Amino acid sequence: MQLLDGKLAAQAIKEDLKKKTSALQEQGKRSPHLAAILVGTDGASETYVASKVKTCAEIGFESTLKRFPSTISEEELLREIEELNNNADVDGILVQLPVPKHISDDKVINAIDPSKDVDGFHPVSVGNMVSGTPTFIPATPYGILLLLEHFKVETKGKHAVVIGRSHIVGTPMSILLSRKAYPGNCTVTICHSATTNLKEICLQGDIIVAALGQAEFLTADMVKEGAVIVDVGITRVADASKKSGFALKGDVKFDEVAPKSSAITPVPGGVGPMTIAGLLMNTYNAYMKKQ
Numbered sequence: 001m002q003l004l005d006g007k008l009a010a011q012a013i014k015e016d017l018k019k020k021t022s023a024l025q026e027q028g029k030r031s032p033h034l035a036a037i038l039v040g041t042d043g044a045s046e047t048y049v050a051s052k053v054k055t056c057a058e059i060g061f062e063s064t065l066k067r068f069p070s071t072i073s074e075e076e077l078l079r080e081i082e083e084l085n086n087n088a089d090v091d092g093i094l095v096q097l098p099v100p101k102h103i104s105d106d107k108v109i110n111a112i113d114p115s116k117d118v119d120g121f122h123p124v125s126v127g128n129m130v131s132g133t134p135t136f137i138p139a140t141p142y143g144i145l146l147l148l149e150h151f152k153v154e155t156k157g158k159h160a161v162v163i164g165r166s167h168i169v170g171t172p173m174s175i176l177l178s179r180k181a182y183p184g185n186c187t188v189t190i191c192h193s194a195t196t197n198l199k200e201i202c203l204q205g206d207i208i209v210a211a212l213g214q215a216e217f218l219t220a221d222m223v224k225e226g227a228v229i230v231d232v233g234i235t236r237v238a239d240a241s242k243k244s245g246f247a248l249k250g251d252v253k254f255d256e257v258a259p260k261s262s263a264i265t266p267v268p269g270g271v272g273p274m275t276i277a278g279l280l281m282n283t284y285n286a287y288m289k290k291q
């Protein structure tokens, strides 16, 4: 069993971006700049955004974190996005989701200039991905592709089973894995809450991407011997023995699935760090497109 170590793969990508950024600075150019908007004080969102900002600093990217109380109006938030759209020194804009209920996700996503849409959620980015001329791929699927590439996982002709059909992970992941380019060229099955024979389908999977958001859902009896397992889930489960009061659990029951798999991502330290790597790659690409 090979551990698909996302921390390690993300480190290699970060080092590469750091070198590229120093080269830009030596030419007297400014650095790529990511602007993140965080609304409210959700614990997990705080952690992720802090991690994105910290990683920018590590590799020499500029970053701006704009924080707003959960009482901010939709109108005001849209104005803030517009301001970042018009700021020529900002390459990538990310609005950490979820936003409070009185604010429309769709309006927020649509407000972002597609040339700065490093999350890849804007309809223009989605359209470009589907029509085979991707501009920005959502960070998590992008990170997973980079991870498979880093560890040279064979994907051609494999049956990939994607569990979950979210716009952020399941849907784009299934599209990307079906493309001809490596890593891809898979036969893809998407499973979801209305799938009746999930276990039978999973047992056929050479590659399983678990992205349904249910802690320890995928068990050993659902997995074929030698399958490659990508665990996208990250759920905080109460755990009194931890200083934080919680443990992070993936969508895969790691201890029993790992021995059966040929390769598997851990949680934490798997897809999470690669999501950040995907976001930084998108930010760098946004910067380069403007040059």
Ligand SMILES: Nc1nc(=O)c2c([nH]1)NC[C@@H]1CN(c3ccc(C(=O)N[C@@H](CCC(=O)O)C(=O)O)cc3)C=[N+]21
Binding pocket: 047, 048, 051, 094, 095, 096, 097, 098, 119, 139, 140, 234, 248, 267, 268, 269, 270, 271, 272, 273, 275, 276
């Ligand atoms: N507009 C938007 N873009 C996002 O990309 C986005 C978002 N909203 N909302 C929430 C999800 C979640 N997400 C993660 C990023 C890093 C880790 C990560 O680094 N996780 C660490 C553990 C971090 C911890 O201790 O909690 C790991 O898996 O090793 C996880 C999850 C980005 N998201």
